[in-house]
Amino acid sequence: xxxxxxxxxxxxxxxxxxxxxxxxxxxxxxxxxxxxxxxxxxxxxxxxxxxxxxxxxxxxxxxxxxxxxxxxxxxxxxxxxxxxxxxxxxxxxxxxxxxxxxxxxxxxxxxxxxxxxxxxxxxxxxxxxxxxxxxxxxxxxxxxxxxxxxxxxxxxxxxxxxxxxxxxxxxxxxxxxxxxxxxxxxxxxxxxxxxxxxxxxxxxxxxxxxxxxxxxxxxxxxxxxxxxxxxxxxxxxxxxxxxxxxxxxxxxxxxxxxxxxxxxxxxxxxxxxxxxxxxxxxxxxxxxxxxxxxxxxxxxxxxxxxxxxxxxxxxxxxxxxxxx
Numbered sequence: 406x407x408x409x410x411x412x413x414x415x416x417x418x419x420x421x422x423x424x425x426x427x428x429x430x431x432x433x434x435x436x437x438x439x440x441x442x443x444x445x446x447x448x449x450x451x452x453x454x455x456x457x458x459x460x461x462x463x464x465x466x467x468x469x470x471x472x473x474x475x476x477x478x479x480x481x482x483x484x485x486x487x488x489x490x491x492x493x494x495x496x497x498x499x500x501x502x503x504x505x506x507x508x509x510x511x512x513x514x515x516x517x518x519x520x521x522x523x524x525x526x527x528x529x530x531x532x533x534x535x536x537x538x539x540x541x542x543x544x545x546x547x548x549x550x551x552x553x554x555x556x557x558x559x560x561x562x563x564x565x566x567x568x569x570x571x572x573x574x575x576x577x578x579x580x581x582x583x584x585x586x587x588x589x590x591x592x593x594x595x596x597x598x599x600x601x602x603x604x605x606x607x608x609x610x611x612x613x614x615x616x617x618x619x620x621x622x623x624x625x626x627x628x629x630x631x632x633x634x635x636x637x638x639x640x641x642x643x644x645x646x647x648x649x650x651x652x653x654x655x656x657x658x659x660x661x662x663x664x665x666x667x668x669x670x671x672x673x674x675x676x677x678x679x680x681x682x683x684x685x686x687x688x689x690x691x692x693x694x695x696x697x698x699x700x701x702x703x704x705x706x707x708x709x710x711x712x713x714x715x716x717x718x719x720x721x722x723x724x725x726x727x728x729x
Contacts, residue, residue, distance in 0.1 A: 428483060
């Protein structure tokens with residue numbers, strides 16, 4: 406989710422679901438130790454609970470970044486051992502770390518020794534075409550001995566050669582049973598499943614076998630689907646927020662970020678373009694918010710134009726149905 410789940414995206418998602426745990430985009434240890442720490446680590450207080458996801462392989466560097474996470478007030482540090490991109494492979498981290506379970510264990514131990522935060526690991530069920538359950542079982546077993554108690558498992562192999570990151574999300578087959586088996590073999594661990602889950606019923610079905618579900622791009626593209634998660638999965642009785650209220654809150658947020666940090670509103674609004682998916686007129690609403698000719702207008706004015714365009718498009722659509 407690099408370049409997707411930045412602080413603005415997470416603030417938007419928190420307006421929809423109050424209790425789902427949010428994860429940052431993957432941030433490399435090099436970017437934190439040698440770059441602009443505030444740009445990568447600053448977040449909004451409303452985002453809690455929020456986890457910092459790290460990319461790296463050197464235990465000492467990861468420990469230093471874990472200390473930064475604790476200093477900034479994050480609720481969890483997550484080590485990414487699942488990303489298959491060539492760029493990540495060149496840095497010798499991501500999914501290729503699954504081949505070095507001992508190194509991952511050393512990294513987890515170093516981070517746990519450095520901070521009081523939970524240290525978790527996100528990984529795949531295998532690497533390349535090696536589909537043996539023993540491989541992922543041994544990986545989890547080795548890393549758990551270093552003190553990791555939470556494993557977020559993408560139920561596909563990562564093919565490090567021959568597939569793009571996008572193809573790695575679709576082509577290797579999903580094998581949920583491998584993740585279920587991990588939970589049976591390691592009942593004391595928290596096992597969270599990831600990959601290919603499209604709706605709430607599919608999530609509920611998985612929760613019969615594992616402890617949690619992670620949703621990525623599906624939540625990004627259809628964000629309002631998260632509105633019922635607090636009630637269905639967290640047992641919370643609060644009413645689901647309305648789309649118009651969420652949009653208005655985002656406009657107010659854009660105004661604050663413009664004043665305080667000089668952030669242009671289009672950089673923020675790009676994350677909420679799926680808010681009205683499935684609602685008549687949603688396409689026109691997106692078009693207005695995406696119109697570069699309006700980028701210098703105040704976001705409240707653009708919201709009014711977008712809502713008007715959506716209502717007019719919905720009315721035309723209803724007339725067309727009625728005539729038919």
